[in-house]
Amino acid sequence: xxxxxxxxxxxxxxxxxxxxxxxxxxxxxxxxxxxxxxxxxxxxxxxxxxxxxxxxxxxxxxxxxxxxxxxxxxxxxxxxxxxxxxxxxxxxxxxxxxxxxxxxxxxxxxxxxxxxxxxxxxxxxxxxxxxxxxxxxxxxxxxxxxxxxxxxxxxxxxxxxxxxxxxxxxxxxxxxxxxxxxxxxxxxxxxxxxxxxxxxxxxxxxxxxxxxxxxxxxxxxxxxxxxxxxxxxxxxxxxxxxxxxxxxxxxxxxxxxxxxxxxxxxxxxxxxxxxxxxxxxxxxxxxxxxxxxxxxxxxxxxxxxxxxxxxxxxxxxxxxxxxxxxxxxxxxxxxxxxxxxxxxxxxxxxxxxxxxxxxxxxxxxxxxxxxxxxxxxxxxxxxxxxxxxxxxxxxxxxxxxxxxxxxxxxxxxxxxxxxxxxxxxxxxxxxxxxxxxxxxxxxxxxxxxxxxxxxxxxxxxxxxxxxxxxxxxxxxxxx
Amino acid sequence: xxxxxxxxxxxxxxxxxxxxxxxxxxxxxxxxxxxxxxxxxxxxxxxxxxxxxxxxxxxxxxxxxxxxxxxxxxxxxxxxxxxxxxxxxxxxxxxxxxxxxxxxxxxxxxxxxxxxxxxxxxxxxxxxxxxxxxxxxxxxxxxxxxxxxxxxxxxxxxxxxxxxxxxxxxxxxxxxxxxxxxxxxxxxxxxxxxxxxxxxxxxxxxxxxxxxxxxxxxxxxxxxxxxxxxxxxxxxxxxxxxxxxxxxxxxxxxxxxxxxxxxxxxxxxxxxxxxxxxxxxxxxxxxxxxxxxxxxxxxxxxxxxxxxxxxxxxxxxxxxxxxxxxxxxxxxxxxxxxxxxxxxxxxxxxxxxxxxxxxxxxxxxxxxxxxxxxxxxxxxxxxxxxxxxxxxxxxxxxxxxxxxxxxxxxxxxxxxxxxxxxxxxxxxxxxxxxxxxxxxxxxxxxxxxxxxxxxxxxxxxxxxxxxxxxxxxxxxxxx
Numbered sequence: 005x006x007x008x009x010x011x012x013x014x015x016x017x018x019x020x021x022x023x024x025x026x027x028x029x030x031x032x033x034x035x036x037x038x039x040x041x042x043x044x045x046x047x048x049x050x051x052x053x054x055x056x057x058x059x060x061x062x063x064x065x066x067x068x069x070x071x072x073x074x075x076x077x078x079x080x081x082x083x084x085x086x087x088x089x090x091x092x093x094x095x096x097x098x099x100x101x102x103x104x105x106x107x108x109x110x111x112x113x114x115x116x117x118x119x120x121x122x123x124x125x126x127x128x129x130x131x132x133x134x135x136x137x138x139x140x141x142x143x144x145x146x147x148x149x150x151x152x153x154x155x156x157x158x159x160x161x162x163x164x165x166x167x168x169x170x171x172x173x174x175x176x177x178x179x180x181x182x183x184x185x186x187x188x189x190x191x192x193x194x195x196x197x198x199x200x201x202x203x204x205x206x207x208x209x210x211x212x213x214x215x216x217x218x219x220x221x222x223x224x225x226x227x228x229x230x231x232x233x234x235x236x237x238x239x240x241x242x243x244x245x246x247x248x249x250x251x252x253x254x255x256x257x258x259x260x261x262x263x264x265x266x267x268x269x270x271x272x273x274x275x276x277x278x279x280x281x282x283x284x285x286x287x288x289x290x291x292x293x294x295x296x297x298x299x300x301x302x303x304x305x306x307x308x309x310x311x312x313x314x315x316x317x318x319x320x321x322x323x324x325x326x327x328x329x330x331x332x333x334x335x336x337x338x339x340x341x342x343x344x345x346x347x348x349x350x351x352x353x354x355x356x357x358x359x360x361x362x363x364x365x366x367x368x369x370x371x372x373x374x375x376x377x378x379x380x381x382x383x384x385x386x387x388x389x390x391x392x393x394x395x396x397x398x399x400x401x402x403x404x405x406x407x408x409x410x411x412x413x414x415x416x417x418x419x420x421x422x423x424x425x426x427x428x429x430x431x432x433x434x435x436x437x438x439x440x441x442x443x444x445x446x447x448x449x450x451x452x453x454x455x456x457x458x459x460x461x462x463x464x465x466x467x468x469x470x471x472x473x474x475x476x477x478x479x480x481x482x483x
Numbered sequence: 484x485x486x487x488x489x490x491x492x493x494x495x496x497x498x499x500x501x502x503x504x505x506x507x508x509x510x511x512x513x514x515x516x517x518x519x520x521x522x523x524x525x526x527x528x529x530x531x532x533x534x535x536x537x538x539x540x541x542x543x544x545x546x547x548x549x550x551x552x553x554x555x556x557x558x559x560x561x562x563x564x565x566x567x568x569x570x571x572x573x574x575x576x577x578x579x580x581x582x583x584x585x586x587x588x589x590x591x592x593x594x595x596x597x598x599x600x601x602x603x604x605x606x607x608x609x610x611x612x613x614x615x616x617x618x619x620x621x622x623x624x625x626x627x628x629x630x631x632x633x634x635x636x637x638x639x640x641x642x643x644x645x646x647x648x649x650x651x652x653x654x655x656x657x658x659x660x661x662x663x664x665x666x667x668x669x670x671x672x673x674x675x676x677x678x679x680x681x682x683x684x685x686x687x688x689x690x691x692x693x694x695x696x697x698x699x700x701x702x703x704x705x706x707x708x709x710x711x712x713x714x715x716x717x718x719x720x721x722x723x724x725x726x727x728x729x730x731x732x733x734x735x736x737x738x739x740x741x742x743x744x745x746x747x748x749x750x751x752x753x754x755x756x757x758x759x760x761x762x763x764x765x766x767x768x769x770x771x772x773x774x775x776x777x778x779x780x781x782x783x784x785x786x787x788x789x790x791x792x793x794x795x796x797x798x799x800x801x802x803x804x805x806x807x808x809x810x811x812x813x814x815x816x817x818x819x820x821x822x823x824x825x826x827x828x829x830x831x832x833x834x835x836x837x838x839x840x841x842x843x844x845x846x847x848x849x850x851x852x853x854x855x856x857x858x859x860x861x862x863x864x865x866x867x868x869x870x871x872x873x874x875x876x877x878x879x880x881x882x883x884x885x886x887x888x889x890x891x892x893x894x895x896x897x898x899x900x901x902x903x904x905x906x907x908x909x910x911x912x913x914x915x916x917x918x919x920x921x922x923x924x925x926x927x928x929x930x931x932x933x934x935x936x937x938x939x940x941x942x943x944x945x946x947x948x949x950x951x952x953x954x955x956x957x958x959x960x961x962x
Contacts, residue, residue, distance in 0.1 A: 109554070110911075111561065233926070234922075408953075412962060420945060421945065421946040424954075436597035437595060464928050465917040466917060468900075469900060469903065470905065472880065483888050
């Protein structure tokens, strides 16, 4: 395996990596908070130590730019340390203790102690658009390791050299700490075969995925078609509507338009929380706001997309949208003329949007659609038509009028996160974060892939009935 | 609709019931702890009030006997009240509050408050074998109502008159409390069409199912094939191995054999936790224990099974098992000679069991298989071959020897509940209970269908970012 070319892991290699993971699973499941925290903190320090080298490599492969990539390394290290804090707080070792109650059932019952066991080796499908935070040492890996599960990364073919280098650094940390290398394995490949071999592997106990709707649906079907189905945690895409109410922009049309244009074009729109639909209620500000938005979008710099395939998909998506009946194009810079795609902004009526499901599909890249609505009821219908989203942002619902209530209610029905100011890009790593939402945002909408609750995905409760003393002395740690 | 014959809900009826549920969903989602607790307690009192009538009706339709059915009513009422306690403790309204932190990300972040919203109308597929506790007002209904979701029950065709009567009583409680009738709807039918119409209905937001592996897999596929997939919580069956170590029966062979025979034949073996595999380590007690077990099984009374179809499946299952190579029959009373099926006990070597997957399938009814093992390692291999079970029971692991550790570890890998004394039939309703486990025990092994955590299944987190004051004053209640 060279460090410059792409590589397809063979089935023998995949077997070997998963076998190492399986072998390491027991020791890692039994590891205490000190050991897990030491690894998570060691990994955080190691990527910070190699930060200049890693950012340069990432920029060569992803074109995302040093500023953004340095920020992403900081977030990734922060996240690893946040999960170290969680294990030190003994979150994965929490126990529910129901001492025996004398007497006949249903009141009487034996001693019941609920512990949680790590699921086992987790297949982690890295994303292209976050080469650090959703890749080899990203949130899925950090949360699975914190839960006590070894991880087999399926590296994203968009940044193979960076993935290898981060993996190599991680192996160094494992060696230094005297931990089995199988705690963090990696396979590579651009073909679907590698992913299929991984998710079908009998020793894989769960899968985490961040990527396209099509890819996620296919992998979920594979997870369920196994002789022993396994949990599949997929984050599949999102259109992230922003509801623009009059109060939300009145007197600050330029400021809001500029902030929005930056969010739409941030990372050339390659964020799962990139705003794709702007649901605009008419007011005296509308004209100015949209003019300013078009102007601000034009003024934004964009960079080359992550892969040529993504660029092609973006161009096709914009072309497809332009062909829909009832759509007006507000901004379409010469899409195919430059190596970096230029922003697109279209405009449709609520009625057209609701009826045309093709307008509800995410276009990955710097594109958005203005949907004109006449009242709060139409806002709720547009949100219902969208159906599932990582985020909904509502600007201008600060008074709690009956219309505000109806819109916010509708937003909570379809989203995992509802914002009342700012833009959806930028996802805080906190205890209260929920990065999920109804399908297609997530295949398991009650779970999150960002924030501290992410580690809950990789633990399974086991109730111990009348457990002997030797077992209970483990204090929530598997034996 | 008469009260005596079976009925198939038409698609117009199903639409109407789900529409009522959808209409009631918002008010119920917004209901406070007092209202939810009043309904749950009202339902508990109402079935207790009608207990003699309901038990008589249930016995006519299920043949389970008055003693068992009275116990089941008590459990069902207890469970409804336990969930009332949970809502009064404000469990469904729990909030995680992350106040804003000043500064740049990743340390700085906006105000984040995590609330949980009820999923919406839940399709609840009732089981045949618990006409109260897993039916119209059973654990799935109680936990969904507690979470703030209306429920549409798909009544089990095995007890249609009881289902109707319990539903009628429930509607009376709703009327008395001035609550919308749509909070608890019901459809009926023995054909698959009714279940399919329900799970495909666009207004259904989640499904809970207790039943066969085949039926559950088919319904889960439907839930995932919807234009908008929904969570499917299925409890599909279990073989519930008991590991019999020498210490577990030494000096108490008769007592343990009798208890086991009662568990195997309890309710004519129609429990999801009925022990189907006995993994026996050889000792001086083995001969006596197995002789006593055969004798005790012979002495047990059995009653007619829940439906003729189940009886046929049991007879076919026993016949199928008897045809497997390497199997010795220890007890086979004239299976087809009586209206009530008689217990079956077979015996195989660990090697035969491990290699023959047909021996790993659950036979619903009073049948069990003795698997002879030679050492702890073979126990773990047998458990691995079983792969997923609601329970594993281990008798005689009280000292924590390295062999005990290996066996118990293996048990926690495949089960949702591990018992160290007694028998798996009888499932306590407590906070620490976990009635789930790796597939096929559950389609979502991290969730439970019995115990207080069952209500977690029907709530979905939403993170509110920079939420206005009017929204936060709701204290975890949807608006």
